[in-house]
Amino acid sequence: MPRRLINRQPSKPTRVALGILPFLMLIAIYMMASHQRLLENPSDKLLPAMSSFANSIERMAFSENQRTGTYLFWDDTVSSMQRICIAVSISAFIGLLFGVANGAIPYIRAKLSPLITAISLIPPMAILPILFIVFGLGELAKVMLIVIGIAPFLIRDMQQRTLEVPAEQIIKAQTLGANSWHIILRVIVPQVVPRLISSVRLSLGSAWLFLIAAEAIASTEGLGYRIFLVRRYLAMDIILPYVIWITFLAFVFDFVLKKTSQKLFPWFHGSLKES
Template structure:
């Protein structure tokens, strides 16, 4: 049997999925043990014990200065900003995508504009956002919004253009006006694609969030990472990076499950 036709079973699929992570963990533990054996004061590759102590200090011990649990406060601050940015980007991106993809008069102007805006590096305009919106929460949220909204809008626009014309024609023969077409025909077709677009934009949203928090913030996961880097505190940085990765993965999984639960017909319709 050709290799391209061989499909692993469930147990093999789980084992193969875990294999690269296990190899990376083994490689890290071996490298950490070798460096610490040579120099016990080495900070580049901390041991599991050192990272566990750092997590205990940050997450389960009150900060002597503020009396807060810094790990959870940072997590709550970052997730709040991220949720606001994703929610605003989803609504604005959906509206722009529908206008550009379903209404030719709007699409003639919006489509080129969205294309140009999506090419602007969001991090390049971060100083502008700080000047316009200040150094508070709004500028951080706006960076996420400006960073991922054009991408979501272009994705929704493309999906709107792929809706079969027969559906729109049949609805119009039944007396549907433009508003009814958008609400009853176009929107239901685009909502599952919106969730998928959010999945694809999650990585970029986290990137913009961490960048904004690193430059101007007093709390947040990105702020903490860049604060402790001056002390070469890898025992703090690595757990924070792992925690961000876990949160992003859980959000991706949640959106995927939500898409399947809310729109079970979507996968079958695509195939």
């Protein structure tokens, strides 16, 4: 008698093979469609052949740009990564600082919590013009857009996580002679930091969104800037590799955060089901 479908587990190699299959199918479908279109019209730009991708990547990433004398692809990558790393670090720090203060100290919460809720409801893209006016068109405005986009979410999440630290632990710490500062430093912060990492992982999607939006509007280099620039020439042979590269960078970012958290906080991951 075969077991029910929900109880059947694929073995590890099967799982890997099944995971790769949809990707291979997508690539195959793309290649067939591209082949068809190019047969009809060799100068079609919508679905370029693999060889055009290779050419473009070679041109963008492995040969000097004639005008600037640099490698555009890597310049774009470095400036985008710089922006997102700085912005995410600042946001995480703000999230931890204000979230824990709000969660742990009722007098601070009473003052700041309504304000932060209100700020978090402002659509960040709506105030992008204000950011450009106030901070100029330089790096600061782009970093600020990301910070304004994700920091309120992180603050609110950290506040919630702080409030979720069981009251029993806070009471226990007081009976052990800890003052408010000790409780924040030794009981609350170490317990919310791994949760901060998971919230940062969740907010990375929005961070990329805001980064690309800011670069698209006002920038002179960056992954988002390049995509929007070459859109004018329907350069799918550049846009698609850039999109795949951005996806890959986002994946690496997420993966590194996950592994770091598992390494640093075994007690947190030991009592949780992994996602």
